[in-house]
Amino acid sequence: MTQLVVAPAPSPVTPRLTRSLIGKKLLMAVTGVILFLFVVLHLLGNLKVFEGPAPFNAYAEGLRTVGAPFFARGQLLWIARIVLLGSVLLHIWAAVAVTQASWRARPVGYRRLEPVETTFAARTMRWGGVIIFAYVVYHLLDLTFGRANPSFVPGDVYHNLVASFARWPVAAAYMAAMVVLGLHIYHGLWSAFQTLGVNRPPTAGWRRGGAALIALLITAGYVSIPAAVLVGMVR
Ligand code: HEM
Numbered sequence: 001m002t003q004l005v006v007a008p009a010p011s012p013v014t015p016r017l018t019r020s021l022i023g024k025k026l027l028m029a030v031t032g033v034i035l036f037l038f039v040v041l042h043l044l045g046n047l048k049v050f051e052g053p054a055p056f057n058a059y060a061e062g063l064r065t066v067g068a069p070f071f072a073r074g075q076l077l078w079i080a081r082i083v084l085l086g087s088v089l090l091h092i093w094a095a096v097a098v099t100q101a102s103w104r105a106r107p108v109g110y111r112r113l114e115p116v117e118t119t120f121a122a123r124t125m126r127w128g129g130v131i132i133f134a135y136v137v138y139h140l141l142d143l144t145f146g147r148a149n150p151s152f153v154p155g156d157v158y159h160n161l162v163a164s165f166a167r168w169p170v171a172a173a174y175m176a177a178m179v180v181l182g183l184h185i186y187h188g189l190w191s192a193f194q195t196l197g198v199n200r201p202p203t204a205g206w207r208r209g210g211a212a213l214i215a216l217l218i219t220a221g222y223v224s225i226p227a228a229v230l231v232g233m234v235r
Contacts, residue, residue, distance in 0.1 A: 032091060047224075125184065132184060142170075175226055182215045185218060
């Protein structure tokens with residue numbers, strides 16, 4: 001007797017990709033690169049604070065008027081915000097899914113763990129991500145919505161920044177968060193190279209050094225802003 005076997009319907013490529021471990025890692029790498037580009041552009045814009053209040057506030061205003069006359073005020077900024085928020089959510093979703101998969105693969109902890117081929121940055125990726133997320137929530141309340149700012153003036157971004165960093169515990173917390181961000185970027189860039197398949201000899205060693213240098217420059221750039229307010233260079 002012939003048996004009728006019903007084959008499962010082929011699933012679309014994209015859901016199949018995001019269900020696999022490599023698909024999730026790919027999603028984490030691509031969204032990570034988008035967030036990394038934002039962090040670099042945001043730093044370059046923020047360094048304008050060293051030019052004084054008028055250029056810095058003009059830059060912040062420029063973020064709202066960019067694209068005119070083809071786009072209305074704030075339209076491109078909102079598109080960037082939506083892409084950014086989508087990237088953050090997908091990055092976190094993929095990170096949680098990859099973590100759960102690694103816990104499922106090793107439900108019982110090692111009796112004695114001697115990390116081989118790992119760095120402090122690699123071992124702190126999960127906690128680092130949580131700290132950076134908490135930092136961004138505080139940062140938005142501080143400099144975008146003004147709820148956590150001691151004297152928020154809408155439109156006077158320079159004043160809001162100085163008012164916030166003039167309180168040393170806040171400046172110190174920002175600087176500590178930027179060190180965590182640097183470690184996250186260092187290992188994140190390296191992992192993204194790995195997932196995207198560009199970590200082949202003979203340039204792999206060079207790429208690790210490059211990732212470290214980029215992370216260091218980003219951290220130093222961001223740390224310089226609250227530090228400059230603390231020492232009275234920006235006031
Ligand atoms: C010392 C470090 C930093 C300084 C001085 C700084 C400064 C600022 C300022 C002044 C604004 C308000 C801009 C405006 O309203 O036009 C802002 C917004 C923002 N910052 Fe930062 N930032 C820093 C680090 C970071 C980092 C590391 C991230 C991300 C990991 C970040 C993410 C954001 C986001 C998402 C916004 C909201 C943008 C928007 O929707 O308009 N910032 N930042």
